[in-house]
Amino acid sequence: MESLHTLLEKVTQAQELINSKRPFEGNSLIQLQKYYKCETTWASNALEGNTINLNETQMILEHGITVRGHTLKEIYECTGHGNAYDYMFEAIQKKEIDETYIKKLHYLFAKDIKDIPCPGEYRDVSKTFVTISGSEYACPDYEQVPEKMAEFIDWAHNVRSAMHPVEYAAEAHRRFVYIHPFPDGNGRVARLLMNTVLLQEHYMPVLIRPDQRNSYVKSLENGRIYPGGFDIFIAERELEQQTRFIKLLNMEVPQNIREEKSNKTKPDKCSI
Template sequence: MLLDEIDRLKSEIDKLRPFEGRGLDQLKAYYRIGLTYTSNALEGNSLTESETKVLLEDGLTVGGKPLRDIYEATGHAKAYDHMYTLLSNPTITAADVLALHRLFYHQIDSSQAGAYRQEPVIISGSQYPTVAPSKIKNAMSDFFDWLSRHESSLHPVTFAAEAHKRFVFIHPFIDGNGRVARLLMNLCLLRRGYTIAIIPPVLRASYIARLEEAHVDDGPFMKFIAERVLETQRDLLRLF
């Protein structure tokens, strides 16, 4: 079973802990680039992984790239850094998620950054509607109640995948919902001592299909996310 194998590898990784000092900084920087690149690429950002690395590490922009693509990368990196400040908080709150979106979206549209949308949105390719603007506040309140009630009772990987799914189905922001959903999912994993889940752009079609299918049957989506956690664990063990 996938979760059993994930827990077995977690035990192997735990033997390498604590990650600290320069090693910890290098690990965070490694996934800062990887998660920023992949999460943005899933949404159509044109920056390559090497271009993302040069931008985030050296502050050098790549000629001929849309300014929005640059802002998405720098904004995501800021939100990623903020994610680590939330690991020891008692619960994940609305303020936490709004802050993640604000940091990601501020340079793109400061008027919408960190604010729930006031207009309807349609998810391209989906046959299912998102929550109406007038119902978002209550839907998100219910969502955070669900997070606080289930974080300690569900398996961490199941909890993280479920949080991702529920958040995307609400689609509370005008844009950036996927990016924030993946940051939230990884926040859930890190808070319980698990490695993050990275979804490479080559798996975009499968990822979108599993999310769409999750409206009816979320088993395949849960399996998909578990496989991504498992792959990151293997990657981490290769690094060490």
């Protein structure tokens, strides 16, 4: 496994190469946004057990077609994530995150899902039994959530300029998930939050495929003791997306920034 320092050097160099082709404007920008909307929505939902596949996700998001064989909850998870994804792009220019933005992400994702009470609001006394899937650690009590989230936002403001954007995005994801402020949908909001930070800093949005779920959950769980392991996992995913995007630009990926072939399974592709 490569060190975090080495990986961050690679993603910095890869991003410099991508930035040399900026700005992305007009129809090219629209197509790229649609491309990542389809993939990130499918992957983020699939990580949580949603069975809608990539092609079906595209049909729902781009054509409003309700596919057979899926529950309304799965359909609304798809459309809700798509709405939150669109809102994410509205925050790119702000170069900051706050509680209002985080609550709006959750509201847009959860507002049509009946199983999630009070979309956009932190869990309260009626929603105290909240667990992190695959974790042996307990979430903070609901009474601690407002204080924990205020501390999270303070941390986010204070350290941003001192950290590499990819490391900062990974840490924001990890810290937010450990708080688990909402009754449900925390993982999807965490990944949207992470990608908000990356897009604000002109990096590529991270895609965590379903076949990477075990590594993702394990590194997130172990991050309480060894935070660097989760940072490395996210840096690897960033480099994967940068490499794909460089190829989409019909550019050669330099040998010195090519990612290690530790994840050989190729992701499905969403047509653009």
